[in-house]
Amino acid sequence: MATHREASELLSDTDHVLGLLDDLMRLADGSPAVTIEVEADNFSVSVTRRGAARPDASLATTERPAVTGDAQPTRQPTQRVHATTVGIFSPSKEWHAGDAVSRGDLLGGIKSLGQVAKIVAPADGEVREVLVAGGAPVEYGQPLLVITLR
Numbered sequence: 001m002a003t004h005r006e007a008s009e010l011l012s013d014t015d016h017v018l019g020l021l022d023d024l025m026r027l028a029d030g031s032p033a034v035t036i037e038v039e040a041d042n043f044s045v046s047v048t049r050r051g052a053a054r055p056d057a058s059l060a061t062t063e064r065p066a067v068t069g070d071a072q073p074t075r076q077p078t079q080r081v082h083a084t085t086v087g088i089f090s091p092s093k094e095w096h097a098g099d100a101v102s103r104g105d106l107l108g109g110i111k112s113l114g115q116v117a118k119i120v121a122p123a124d125g126e127v128r129e130v131l132v133a134g135g136a137p138v139e140y141g142q143p144l145l146v147i148t149l150r
Helices: 004-010 016-029
Strands: 035-040 043-048 078-082 087-091 106-112 115-120 125-130 143-149
Touching (some): 087 115
Antiparallel strands (some): 035 043, 087 106, 106 115, 125 143
């Protein structure tokens, strides 16, 4: 397993997303918080710590605990679907948790100034949570649905 320093030498210094993740890992490692979520520009990331906080630990020496039979199942990766404009959200159908979606499926639209901006599924998966009801006003970047990725 490569250390944090070895891994960072393999990655581009100009990739702001990887830099954000690195900063988030450092913040989570020194924080008493269990989960930290960050959302920006149609990108969201969640870091969840298992076990007690270790403010003196460094990323280079962090090792994953051994998996035991009574360990909790891992959380499936998710992706939020965000509003691409300001307006009124109209789902293409009544979405429920567990509904299957495929990349490119029409999830709904946002009506603004007589125009409708289509909202499509960014990936294959299933609806985990509906965050905005049909007919509700939405702001640019507001999360509309959460999809569990396949």
